[in-house]
Amino acid sequence: MKRKTLMIMAVLLLLLGAVGAWVAANTVSETRKIWQNDALAQEVMQGRLFAVQKFLAKQAPALPQQSWRRWQSAAKEGGNTAAPVLLWVENVDRARAEDYDELLDWVAAGNHVVLPLLDEESSADAASEVDTGAEGGLMNAQQYRQWLASRLGVRIGTAAAANNKTGAVPAACQAAENQRQQAARATNHREDNKAAPQRLAECAQQLNQIRLPEGRTLAWMAPATQTMLLNSGKTALWQGEGASGSHIVRVAYGQGSVVLLSNWDALAAPQYPPADVSGLNQYDHAYLAAYLAQDKSAVWFVRQLGSPPPIDTAPAWWRLWQAEPLLMGALVLLVAAGVWYLSMRMGALRQLPVPQERYLSEHLAAQGQFLARKPLRGAQLQWLQQQLWQQWQQQWAHWAQMDGQARMQAVCRHTGAPPAVVRLWLQPVPPQPTAAQWLAYLRSHQRILRAKKPSLFQSTR
Template sequence: MSRRRQFLLGAALTLAAGLLGLYLLGRLEPYQETLEHGPAPEARANPYLAAEHFLRRRGLPVQRADDLQPLAELPSAGQTLLLLGDRQHMSPAQAERLLDWAAQGGHLLFVAERLWDEDEQASGDLLFDRLGIQQYQSGQLDDADSEAEAEDAQLEPLEEPNRYPELTQLYLENEEEPAYIDFDTDFHLYDAQNRAHAWANSAAATHMLQLYHGDGLITVLSDAWIWRNERIADYDNAWLLWYLAQDSAVTLLYRADRDGLMTLLLRHFPQALVALGLLLALGLWHVGLRQGPLQQPSSPSRRQLREHLRGCADFLLRRSGQHSLLQGLQQDIQRRARQRHPGFERLGVAEQWQVLSRLTRQPPKAISQAMRPLPKQRLAAADFTRQVAHLQALRNAL
């Protein structure tokens, strides 16, 4: 092919490729697609991460604690402590420490965890029982209370019906409309000692109580799910968090369990634990130390045939027992007797013993003592040796 033809073919292919590219570019349409990767690892590990960021954006200093240790150095005045962790293992001393901290001017907020037990006249929640607050299921409220509320409503002038009965309404002074929060309406808070000065209700129950405690303030909620990452943006949930924590520094507490035994020992007795560890290490070293020099294995060159035979005999004696060795000698004697006296196996026992006596020139008493059936019990060492000697003498004589 000439150069001119090669040039024309290359130009045609280039032109075709360009036209195809222009056609494909004309058919393409740009679009945007958002890929949802779910919550970040930090959000999955911290269910109240959004609440922390929200409070910081509102200008409030926020810190997070995993136990009650920071409470010893946390000032009460100008502080709000959000106790959102599990309190089922809280000790009485820790509960008293929290209430004393609030009485000195702090704002303590915690969540109800247990229902009131009428039989026990207690709920088991140390903070609730000390404050006289009781929690019930909304469906178990007394019918008498409902009837009394209905009678009071008949005496009062008619009001505008509640447009959102499933939401909790919080009324503030100088505000025409209430704030709406979606608490779980399955639970109801009851102030048995009538100490609360503020509260928030839904159509079915009370979900927030506020009461003064010493120089401080205590807020009790029926649940804190409204401030989790997935629900804090609903309704006025975030606003309620800011309203309760405004003008104060906030501490979020996720754990309120008592410290374990090992944690307390490490905190108060570290030197004793180190001494105990060293003592255990020395004891193990002493127990594991060999007593005396190591015994070297015997040289293979000094072993003799007699030692091997003795070792085999000891092994057979331990493995098979006395009766197996003695029966083996008796069977060997009978085999040799059959070779020297044909038809030996068809004779009776007495006749066999007579034949053996004649062949070995041994008295019949020695033959009967050697060839008699063996006893079931184990023989003494001397009797066993004597029996072996008789059998070997008979076998050697054949």
């Protein structure tokens, strides 16, 4: 049996080895590169201006940089910095009118700021937390548009719809598409070449051309549904021009200037391979960032223009009650039920009396009284009669062949008991004896047990 088991195991090992060799021979291995974009993770942690901050630090290492979470801190701590300073503001959702006014006063002193347009959807969510109509509250979309038109001379419009007619593709769009295809091939990234014409058409629709005063033309790509229009009589230092409208504009204010952007997509962290949405490494976005920072004394980065959200000073239990009234109501009822349960079962404890000791004779007497009161007398007498007959059968081997008279004479002669006492146990006992019969049977049983010859209850062999 052992030899057979070893043979089976050897065959199984050979089969496994053959299968493994076949799999190894038919397995094709190839080296694949996985591209990890650490800049995107850093952008999530440190804000959307992280790529611009790193680019300017590398492009102009001698240019001082400072970062703040809020504009109020920058204005307070950086007040001694000489103009001109370039300020990048990442978010304006929680900005109030006085925040904008304070910022423009700082710009009028000879500084420059880059601002995104207010996201009307996110601003509506932020404004719902405070009273927008009260003095000092957040501006809603309509108030923001009125402020923008009155202070900077810029109106917000809607981007033109895409034109399905095939037209000339700008050289910048074609260069970006070629860069995309080349990066996809370098990284073995699957690219949908059939979608290239659609991407080129969208690029031609959304692309902005910026003509700088120095004579150079830059390509700016930041798709958005909002565009910027100038009031009649208002002249911009430069602005983007495209089929869908202007997505970037620079206007003078006092001794400084304000650059308005539709969004931050054009200055986002680079992606490799390039995505559909543009980034800092595409088109002329990096050049424009460096162009804005030239001849500046410092560059500041601010995460939020507005003030922090109001702090709720109400107690924690009250805020929780307002947020989850049903849960808090159920919790209160549960606590009340627990208090009621404990209060009903706490108080003075009654001391139970010490139980009295009982002797065996008292226990037997109580048991006899219990049996005497219950309809068990007949069963008890039958059991006593059965015990006597078993003893008599052991005493006389021919007990079964003896008649009643012979049995009575034998028992009377052996025990010395009178016939009247023995006769009760030789006859069938009544099933429901009366109290008198019960006592008579017990007395006769005691007389038989106390007979002169106790060998009756001893085994005779």
